[in-house]
Amino acid sequence: QHPVWLDMDPGHDDALALLAALATLPVRGLSTVAGNQTVDKTFLNARRVLHAAGREIPVAPGYDRPLFRPLVTAGEIHGASGLEGYTFSPLEPVDAPHGLQLMADAFRESPEPIDIIATGPQTNVAAFLIGFPQWRSRIASVTFMGGSLNGGNVTPTAEFNIFVDPDAAHYVVQSGIPTRMVGLDVTHQALLHPGQLTRFLTLRPPLGEMLYGLFSFFGRHEPNAGADGMPIHDVLSVAALIHPEFFRWMKTPLGVERQDGERLGQTIPASSGPPIEVAVDIDTERFFAWLWQSLSAYQID
Numbered sequence: 001q002h003p004v005w006l007d008m009d010p011g012h013d014d015a016l017a018l019l020a021a022l023a024t025l026p027v028r029g030l031s032t033v034a035g036n037q038t039v040d041k042t043f044l045n046a047r048r049v050l051h052a053a054g055r056e057i058p059v060a061p062g063y064d065r066p067l068f069r070p071l072v073t074a075g076e077i078h079g080a081s082g083l084e085g086y087t088f089s090p091l092e093p094v095d096a097p098h099g100l101q102l103m104a105d106a107f108r109e110s111p112e113p114i115d116i117i118a119t120g121p122q123t124n125v126a127a128f129l130i131g132f133p134q135w136r137s138r139i140a141s142v143t144f145m146g147g148s149l150n151g152g153n154v155t156p157t158a159e160f161n162i163f164v165d166p167d168a169a170h171y172v173v174q175s176g177i178p179t180r181m182v183g184l185d186v187t188h189q190a191l192l193h194p195g196q197l198t199r200f201l202t203l204r205p206p207l208g209e210m211l212y213g214l215f216s217f218f219g220r221h222e223p224n225a226g227a228d229g230m231p232i233h234d235v236l237s238v239a240a241l242i243h244p245e246f247f248r249w250m251k252t253p254l255g256v257e258r259q260d261g262e263r264l265g266q267t268i269p270a271s272s273g274p275p276i277e278v279a280v281d282i283d284t285e286r287f288f289a290w291l292w293q294s295l296s297a298y299q300i301d
């Protein structure tokens with residue numbers, strides 16, 4: 001397994017993805033992006049989750065808005081802080097470099113290629129490709145949560161991460177870098193049932209109470225959550241990097257709709273361009289077995 005760089009906008013499901021990644025992958029660092037909330041909030045939230053996990057990795061805020069568009073956030077889903085549902089103890093403010101400088105440092109220092117997992121709008125990833133072309137050949141792969149071939153969650157056709165920065169997503173899927181898309185086609189299949197939330201309480205403090213509180217809130221606000229459970233989108237991209245065999249993949253060039261209008265942010269198979277791997281089906285049983293097993297790293301001993 002290559003070292004991994006995370007780019008996230010925590011965000012409830014990003015927080016879970018971060019914990020799962022820390023437990024299962026050699027994570028070199030984390031940049032945050034504006035998406036679910038403003039970048040100052042997603043940075044603070046990333047620090048909160050790292051602090052709760054007792055892990056210190058390089059972390060810094062990246063871009064505060066999409067490449068060419070005003071920022072749209074998801075406050076109605078993730079709340080005013082971006083991580084509503086749990087009261088975090090206060091953290092001292094820190095001076096952090098730009099997230100992309102940290103990312104460049106990670107590539108400079110790594111003798112091995114690096115896998116990128118992106119669970120927010122792809123602004124930072126696209127900007128990194130543009131601003132640091134010398135490291136492009138050292139990106140082993142990009143696995144992103146976003147997109148959908150069958151209907152959206154922010155509009156009838158668009159998924160949130162792509163809708164927020166379609167230009168960045170277009171740039172990434174056109175880059176020719178080995179790319180996997182983990183979108184709503186699979187995240188809407190792998191629902192976390194509300195009856196499972198108490199399982200979080202077996203994790204050590206404060207993680208157990210934290211995840212229990214966060215996902216109790218998320219289950220009430222995620223638009224596609226219901227009696228059967230809630231989608232936990234971002235953590236599926238972590239599983240996809242480690243266990244692509246949990247998924248069925250379709251290899252296709254991907255178009256991203258960038259014209260303003262009702263299809264803005266839609267992802268559609270295209271007839272030309274570099275092919276990427278799109279997750280179209282998931283073995284939910286194996287995925288959940290992996291998730292709980294991964295989280296058991298945080299079990300009370």
Ligand code: BDR
Pocket residue numbers: 011012013014036074077119120145153159160161233234
């Ligand atoms: C995606 O949008 C965000 O609200 C979630 O964190 C996830 O990355 C799901 O559409």
Ligand code: CA
Pocket residue numbers: 008009010011013014036119120234
């Ligand atoms: Ca996210």
